[in-house]
Amino acid sequence: MTVIKNKHNAVFGFVLQRLTSFWRSSHLLLAVFSGGFLLIASLTGIILSTAPVVEHFNSPSDKKAADSISLSQFVPQLKEEFIEVFSVEVDEEKAVKVDVIGFDENKDGSFYIHPSSREKIAEIPPKNEFYTWITTLHRSLFLHSTGRILMGITVFLLLLTSISGIALVIKRTNGFKNIFSHIKKQSSAQYYHTLLGRFAFIPIVIMAFAGTILFIDTQFKPKENTEIQHSPSSTEEIALRDFPLFQNTYLSDIKTLHFPFSADEEDYFELILHDRSLKIHQFTGEIIAERKTTWFQNLNALSMTLHTGKGQWIWSIVLGLISINLLYFMYSGTKIAWRRMFSKSRNETSPENAEFIILIGSENGSTQKFGQLLFNALKEAGKSVFVDDMNHYQEYAKAKHLIILTSTYGNGDSPFNARHFLSKVDKTNQKNRIKTHIIGFGSMMYPKFCQYAIDVHKKLSASNDFIVNSSPTLIDGRSHTSFMLSLEAWKKENALEFEVPQENNRKRVKLSAFQVVEKQIVDDGYTLTFTLELKPQSHQHFQSGDLLAIAPPGDETPRYYSIGKTKEGNILLSIKKHKLGECSSFLYKQEPDDIISAYIKVNKPFHLPKKGNVLMIANGTGIAPFLGMTSMYSKQKKTFFLGGRNTLSFKLYHKIIQQNESTDIFNTLHFALSKEEGNQKYVQDLVKEHKIEVARLIKNKGSIMICGSIKMRDGVLEELKRICIEHGLPPLEKHIEKGRILMDCY
Numbered sequence: 127m128t129v130i131k132n133k134h135n136a137v138f139g140f141v142l143q144r145l146t147s148f149w150r151s152s153h154l155l156l157a158v159f160s161g162g163f164l165l166i167a168s169l170t171g172i173i174l175s176t177a178p179v180v181e182h183f184n185s186p187s188d189k190k191a192a193d194s195i196s197l198s199q200f201v202p203q204l205k206e207e208f209i210e211v212f213s214v215e216v217d218e219e220k221a222v223k224v225d226v227i228g229f230d231e232n233k234d235g236s237f238y239i240h241p242s243s244r245e246k247i248a249e250i251p252p253k254n255e256f257y258t259w260i261t262t263l264h265r266s267l268f269l270h271s272t273g274r275i276l277m278g279i280t281v282f283l284l285l286l287t288s289i290s291g292i293a294l295v296i297k298r299t300n301g302f303k304n305i306f307s308h309i310k311k312q313s314s315a316q317y318y319h320t321l322l323g324r325f326a327f328i329p330i331v332i333m334a335f336a337g338t339i340l341f342i343d344t345q346f347k348p349k350e351n352t353e354i355q356h357s358p359s360s361t362e363e364i365a366l367r368d369f370p371l372f373q374n375t376y377l378s379d380i381k382t383l384h385f386p387f388s389a390d391e392e393d394y395f396e397l398i399l400h401d402r403s404l405k406i407h408q409f410t411g412e413i414i415a416e417r418k419t420t421w422f423q424n425l426n427a428l429s430m431t432l433h434t435g436k437g438q439w440i441w442s443i444v445l446g447l448i449s450i451n452l453l454y455f456m457y458s459g460t461k462i463a464w465r466r467m468f469s470k471s472r473n474e475t476s477p478e479n480a481e482f483i484i485l486i487g488s489e490n491g492s493t494q495k496f497g498q499l500l501f502n503a504l505k506e507a508g509k510s511v512f513v514d515d516m517n518h519y520q521e522y523a524k525a526k527h528l529i530i531l532t533s534t535y536g537n538g539d540s541p542f543n544a545r546h547f548l549s550k551v552d553k554t555n556q557k558n559r560i561k562t563h564i565i566g567f568g569s570m571m572y573p574k575f576c577q578y579a580i581d582v583h584k585k586l587s588a589s590n591d592f593i594v595n596s597s598p599t600l601i602d603g604r605s606h607t608s609f610m611l612s613l614e615a616w617k618k619e620n621a622l623e624f625e626v627p628q629e630n631n632r633k634r635v636k637l638s639a640f641q642v643v644e645k646q647i648v649d650d651g652y653t654l655t656f657t658l659e660l661k662p663q664s665h666q667h668f669q670s671g672d673l674l675a676i677a678p679p680g681d682e683t684p685r686y687y688s689i690g691k692t693k694e695g696n697i698l699l700s701i702k703k704h705k706l707g708e709c710s711s712f713l714y715k716q717e718p719d720d721i722i723s724a725y726i727k728v729n730k731p732f733h734l735p736k737k738g739n740v741l742m743i744a745n746g747t748g749i750a751p752f753l754g755m756t757s758m759y760s761k762q763k764k765t766f767f768l769g770g771r772n773t774l775s776f777k778l779y780h781k782i783i784q785q786n787e788s789t790d791i792f793n794t795l796h797f798a799l800s801k802e803e804g805n806q807k808y809v810q811d812l813v814k815e816h817k818i819e820v821a822r823l824i825k826n827k828g829s830i831m832i833c834g835s836i837k838m839r840d841g842v843l844e845e846l847k848r849i850c851i852e853h854g855l856p857p858l859e860k861h862i863e864k865g866r867i868l869m870d871c872y
C-alpha cells in the first residue's frame with residue numbers, strides 16, 4: 127500500500143515538476159510579452175473601474191419599481207400620456223429610459239422616467255468625453271482593429287499568465303490543498319507577489335477570461351441563432367393591457383422594447399429580453415417571430431458585466447483593485463525576474479578545470495546573491511572558480527573545494543534549480559574526494575527550517591565523493607553576518623586566503639562619527655571580550671537592538687554589532703576579539719576620545735515588544751542590546767537568562783547590571799556558567815529549569831528574545847520546542863511567525 131502511495135506521489139511529483147518548469151518559463155515569457163500593453167490596460171482599467179460607481183450614484187434611484195411593474199401596466203399608460211413612443215429601455219441599473227414625443231416640449235426626446243408615475247425624472251447625461259477617450263485607449267489604443275487585436279491578445283496572455291502563476295504557487299506551497307495555507311511573512315517582493323497572487327487570482331482570471339470573450343466576439347462575430355417564425359393562432363384584436371406576454375413580463379426583465387413604426391399590420395413590437403428577442407403582433411399580442419440568444423451571446427453579455435463592472439458597482443471596485451494589483455505584479459515580477467537573471471555569475475573557468483565549485487540552490491535569487499559575492503571574492507583572490515545551479519551537478523575533475531548554498535521551499539523541499547541534485551549525486555562519480563561546505567538559507571518561520579540543506583548534508587556525508595563539514599550552517603532570514611561567519615569558519619578550516627567584498631548593494635550609506643567614551647576589557651581565560659561606549663557626534667535616532675555597521679580601514683564590508691542604548695543615549699557595544707578578526711582588532715585598538723566612522727542600521731525585528739512580559743536570553747556578547755532594553759517600558763516584567771564561561775565573563779556588565787538591579791528593573795536575573803567547576807550550565811539549561819514559567823510566559827502572549835551564538839540559539843529553540851509540546855501550546859514556529867520569539871544570532 128505504502129509502495130503504491132509512494133509511487134503515486136512520485137508520479138504526481140514528476141508531473142507537477144514538469145508542469146512547473148513549463149509554467150515557470152511561460153509565466154515569465156507571457157508577462158514579458160504582455161508587459162507594455164498590460165501596463166496601459168491596467169492604468170486605464172483603474173480609471174474605467176470608477177465609471178460604474180459614478181453611474182450608480184448618478185443613476186435615478188427608484189429601481190425597485192422596475193421589478194414589480196409589468197409591461198401590461200406600463201405600456202398602455204405610456205401610450206396614453208405621450209403622443210408617440212419609440213422605445214423603452216431598462217439599463218443595467220434598472221433605470222427606465224424612454225424615447226418619446228410628448229404633449230409639451232419638455233417631454234420630448236430621450237430621458238429617464240419614473241416607472242410608476244411615468245414622470246420625467248432625469249435627463250440622460252451626455253457621454254463623458256474623458257471616459258470615452260480612456261475607453262478607446264483601453265480597447266484599441268486608438269489603433270482601430272490593430273489596437274483591438276493587440277489588446278485582445280494582451281488580455282488573453284494575462285489569462286495564461288494568471289494560470290501559470292497559480293500553478294507556480296501550487297508547486298511552492300507543495301500542492302493544491304495548501305494553496306491557501308498561511309505563507310510566512312517576509313518583507314520581499316516575492317512574498318507579496320505570492321500573497322496577492324493567491325487572493326487576486328480568481329478575480330483576475332474572471333476579468334481576463336471575460337475580456338478574452340469580448341475580444342473573440344468583436345473579432346470573430348460568432349453566428350446568431352436563426353429566427354423562428356410562429357404561426358398565428360388567433361386574429362382577434364385585444365387591448366394592450368391584455369397581451370399575455372406583457373402581463374407576464376416586468377420592466378426589469380427587458381432590455382429594450384421598440385414600438386411599431388406605424389399602425390400598419392406589418393409593423394410590430396420588438397421586445398429584446400436577456401435571453402431572446404421577440405416580434406410581437408401589435409394588435410393580437412401574439413408572438414410572430416422569436417430569436418433565442420446563443421450561449422455565446424449570453425456568455426458575452428455576462429462577460430461585459432464581468433469585465434467592465436457595468437451595473438455592478440461593487441464588482442467594479444474589485445476590478446479597480448485588481449488593476450492596481452496588476453501594476454504591483456508588474457513591478458514585483460520585474461524585480462524577481464531581474465534578480466534571478468542578473469545575479470548569475472560569469473564563469474571564466476570550465477567545470478572540469480575549476481579548483482573551487484560553488485553550487486547554488488535558489489528559487490528567487492536571494493541565495494544567488496550570496497553565491498555571487500563568494501564567486502567574486504574567490505575570483506578576486508585569483509582562484510579558479512566555477513559557479514552553477516545545483517541541478518547542473520556533474521563530475522569536477524580538478525575540484526578541491528565544493529561549497530553549496532541552498533534555500534528550502536515547499537514543505538522542506540529543494541528550490542527549483544536544485545530539484546535534480548540528489549539524484550545526480552547518485553549517478554555521478556567524482557575522481558577525487560572534494561572538501562565540501564554546506565550553507566542553508568531558510569526561515570525559522572517554517573517548521574522544516576533549512577531542511578533541504580540538512581538533507582543535502584546528510585546525503586553528501588554518506589557519499590565517498592565528499593569530505594563534508596561537520597554540520598551545515600543554517601541561516602535564518604538571509605543574515606549577511608551569519609553568512610560571513612560561516613565563510614570565516616570555512617576559510618579557517620581550509621587555510622584559505624581571500625576577502626569577501628562589499629555586499630552587492632548599491633545604496634550609498636552616510637557614515638556618522640561616534641566618539642569612544644569608555645572602554646573595558648575582560649579576559650575570562652577563554653576569550654578576550656571588550657565593551658565600547660560610543661557617543662554619537664550628531665543626532666541619531668536609534669534604540670537597543672538596532673545595529674551599528676562598522677567597516678575596518680581598507681575594507682568596505684561592514685560588520686554589524688548589536689546596539690545597547692545607555693541611559694545617556696550612548697551606544698554600548700560588546701565585542702569578542704578574534705585573533706584574525708580585522709574589525710574586532712581595529713575596534714580593540716580604539717581608546718577613549720577616538721572617533722569611529724559607522725552607520726546605524728535599524729533592526730526592527732529585534733526591537734523590544736511594547737506589550738507583554740519579556741524573557742531575554744543571551745550568551746557572550748549578545749548581552750549588550752538587552753542591557754539597553756532594561757530601562758525601557760518599565761511596567762514590563764523582564765526576566766534575564768545569561769550565559770557566560772565563568773563569573774569573569776560578566777565583569778564587563780557588572781556596573782549596568784547592578785545599577786538596574788537596584789532600580790528593580792530586573793525582576794529575575796539568572797546566570798549559566800559553562801566552565802564553572804562543579805556547576806556547569808548553559809542557558810538552555812536555565813530554560814529547562816524554568817520551563818513552567820517559560821510556558822506561562824508563552825501562554826500569556828509574552829515574548830522571548832534571543833541574542834548570541836547560533837549554537838546557543840539552536841539549543842534554546844530545542845528546549846522551547848519541547849516546552850510547547852509538553853504544555854500543549856501551539857508549535858514553536860507559530861510563536862516565531864507571530865513575532866513573539868525574536869532572534870538576533872550570529
Ligand SMILES: Cc1cc2nc3c(=O)[nH]c(=O)nc-3n(C[C@H](O)[C@H](O)[C@H](O)COP(=O)(O)O)c2cc1C
Binds near residue numbers: 492539576604
Ligand atoms: C512558499 C515558501 C516556502 C518556504 N519554505 C521554507 C521551508 O520549508 N523551510 C525554510 O527554512 N524556509 C522556507 N522558505 C524560506 C526561503 O527558503 C528563504 O526565504 C530563502 O532565503 C529564499 O531563498 P531564494 O530567494 O534564494 O530562493 C520558504 C519560502 C517560501 C516563499
